Amino acid sequence: MKDGIPPAHTRIGEHEGTAIAVPDTETVAAQLDLARMESVFAEPAGVIALGGLMRLMQQGKIQKEERIVLIISGFGFRDPGDIEAVADARVLLDITHLELEIERQKRESASK
Secondary structure (H helix, E strand, O other): OEOOEOOHHHHHHHOOOOOOOOOHHHHHHHHHHHHHHHOOOEOHHHHHHHHHHHHHHHOOOOOOOOOOOOOOOOEOOOOOOOHHHHOOOOOOOOOHHHHHHHHHHHHHHHOO
């Protein structure tokens, strides 16, 4: 105890919390998932909470229906970590639907 404040692990237990370690491989996986699913490229330190959440869900300590808030901080290019592990192969996009929508909007604007 320092200055009358108990160690963090004591406080976590008192409030029915938990703390876990997240290996680098799971942090990189979380970084990649966040980039793929949400288009957010955060630095590894910023996604470690997501890696922890994913691990706790796999362990059954957090259920899918629970409401969870995570703070994701740090832009990915500040500290990209293992960028090769995060970067996917190039993807070819079919923008036909976008081109058709642009043409539709042009016709709509012209008719007004």
